[in-house]
Amino acid sequence: MISHKRSMERRQFLKGTVxxxxxxxxxxxxxxxxxxxxPNILSKAEQLTxxxxxxxxxxDALAKEYGASDISKVFPANGNTDxxxxxxxxxxxxxxxxxxxxxxGLVKTPRSWSLGALxxxxxxxQITRHDCVEGxxxxxxxTGVPVGDLMHLVEPLSSARYAVFHCADVDDExxxxxxxxxxxxxxxxxxxxxxELNDEALDVPHGAPLRLRFERQLGYKQAKYxxxxxxxxxxxxxxxxxxxxxxxxxxxxxxxx
Numbered sequence: 001m002i003s004h005k006r007s008m009e010r011r012q013f014l015k016g017t018v019x020x021x022x023x024x025x026x027x028x029x030x031x032x033x034x035x036x037x038x039p040n041i042l043s044k045a046e047q048l049t050x051x052x053x054x055x056x057x058x059x060d061a062l063a064k065e066y067g068a069s070d071i072s073k074v075f076p077a078n079g080n081t082d083x084x085x086x087x088x089x090x091x092x093x094x095x096x097x098x099x100x101x102x103x104x105g106l107v108k109t110p111r112s113w114s115l116g117a118l119x120x121x122x123x124x125x126q127i128t129r130h131d132c133v134e135g136x137x138x139x140x141x142x143t144g145v146p147v148g149d150l151m152h153l154v155e156p157l158s159s160a161r162y163a164v165f166h167c168a169d170v171d172d173e174x175x176x177x178x179x180x181x182x183x184x185x186x187x188x189x190x191x192x193x194x195x196e197l198n199d200e201a202l203d204v205p206h207g208a209p210l211r212l213r214f215e216r217q218l219g220y221k222q223a224k225y226x227x228x229x230x231x232x233x234x235x236x237x238x239x240x241x242x243x244x245x246x247x248x249x250x251x252x253x254x255x256x257x
Contacts, residue, residue, distance in 0.1 A: 060188060060189060061216075062189065062190055062215075063128055063129075063190055063215035063216050064128070064129065065126055065127055065128055066127045066128065066129070066139050067127065068127065068141070070127065070139050071127060071139050071140060071141055071198060072138040072139045072140065074138070075130070075138045075139075075140045075197065075198070075206070076132075076136065076138060077203075077205030077206050078132065078134070078219075079220070079224070080169045080177070080224065081204065081205035082169075082204050082205065083167075083168045083169035083170070083225055084169070085168065085169075085170070087168070088168050088169075088225070091209075092204060092208075096115050096208065096209040097114075097115070097116070098114075099114065099115045099209050099210075099227075100112045100113060100114050100115070100227075101113055101115075101118065101193065101210060101226055101227060101228065101229065102227075102228050102229070103150055103151075103153075103154045103228075103229045103230075103231070104228065104229075104230050104231070105160065105164075105230040105231035105232055106156060106157040106159055106160035106231040106232060106233060107154040107155060107156050107157060107160070107231055108154065108155035108156075108157065109153070109154050109155055110154060111150075111153060111154050113150075115195065115209050115210070118145050118193065118195065118210075119145075119195060121145045121149060122145070122146070122149065123143055123144060123145055123146075124143070124144065124145075124146050124189070124190075124192050125141065125142065125143040126141070126142055126190055126192070126213075126215065127139060127140070127141045127142075128140070128142065128190070128213070128215045130219050130222070131218055131219060132218070132219040132220075133218050133219060133220055133251070133255075140197055140198060141196075141197065141198045141199065142192065142194040142196065142197060142213050143192075143194060143195065143196035143199075144192035144193045144194035144195050144196065144210070144213065145192060145193050145195075146189065146191065146192050147163075147186045147187075147191045147192060147193060147212075147229075148186055148187035148188070148189075148191065150186075150193075150229070151183070151186050151187060154231075156183055156231050157231075159233045160183050160231040160232065160233065161182065161183055161232070161233050161234070162180045162181070162182060162183060162231070162232050162233075162234075162235055162243070163180060163181055163182070163183050163185075163186050163229050163230070163231055164178055164179070164180045164229070164230040164231075164232055164235070164238055165178060165179045165180065165181075165212055165223045165226050165228075165229055166178050166226070166227055166228040166229075166230060167179070167223050167224060167225045167226055167227060168225035168227050169224065169225050171245075175239075175245070176239070176245075177223070177224075177225070177245045178223070178238065178239050178244060178245055179212065179220075179221055179223035179243075179244040179245065180235060180238075180243045180244055180253070181212075181214055181217075181221065183231060185214065188214075188216070190213070190214075190215040190216070191212075191213070191214050191215070192212075192213045193210045193211070193212060193213075193226060194207075194210070194211050194212075194213045195209055195210055206224070207222075207223075207224030207225055207226075208225070210225070210226045211223060211224045211225070211226060212226055216256060217254075217255045217256055218255035220244075220246045220251060220255065221244070221255050223244075
């Protein structure tokens with residue numbers, strides 16, 4: 001289960017590390033956080049960051065990849081390390097033989113794949129650095145199916161703007177974990193549904209059996225325990241409407257690095 005206390009601690013950490021948050025912490029400015037206009041300013045700043053980064057970086061520009069000798073001896077498993085539900089526990093007992101991931105929503109041909117079927121599709125292996133918003137990094141070797149290949153098979157409609165990744169874990173208040181990225185980013189060569197870390201099947205703490213690897217974004221965008229990808233036109237009405245579990249608590253939706 002995702003710890004509510006941990007989520008609040010992370011939210012406070014984020015507020016203490018971004019420049020905009022230092023503004024609201026100034027003496028006499030406490031009421032700014034309750035204003036109607038400050039969130040709009042912060043949102044516009046995030047949108048500007050996204051626009052600028054996309055303008056100066058080619059769409060298919062790769063995050064740096066490393067050699068086998070660079071792989072970290074320890075790759076921390078932070079955040080939620082076990083969904084903690086009965087359904088998930090049963091999947092673990094059966095070694096995920098019954099696990100499926102479906103792609104639905106604004107697509108011409110909704111489809112679903114078992115874990116075994118996904119592993120039969122062409123795979124990609126990449127050795128990349130995971131950068132966590134909490135201040136640590138680690139290099140790991142990931143293998144999985146390119147999400148873009150799945151998109152080609154389901155054929156997104158022209159109205160599809162976002163891909164929402166629904167996951168198996170819920171927090172102690174019953175709120176389901178989810179994350180989202182732009183549909184365009186699903187086609188990036190390094191965007192994969194990973195099922196192996198360092199040549200071993202993903203273990204439970206690292207997101208077994210499937211986790212998103214979206215290498216040009218910070219660690220909290222790399223959703224674990226992926227069950228469903230839903231293509232939508234708008235993020236409104238999904239979760240808290242901000243595009244992800246942590247985004248609903250104050251994290252930026254666009255976490256490009």
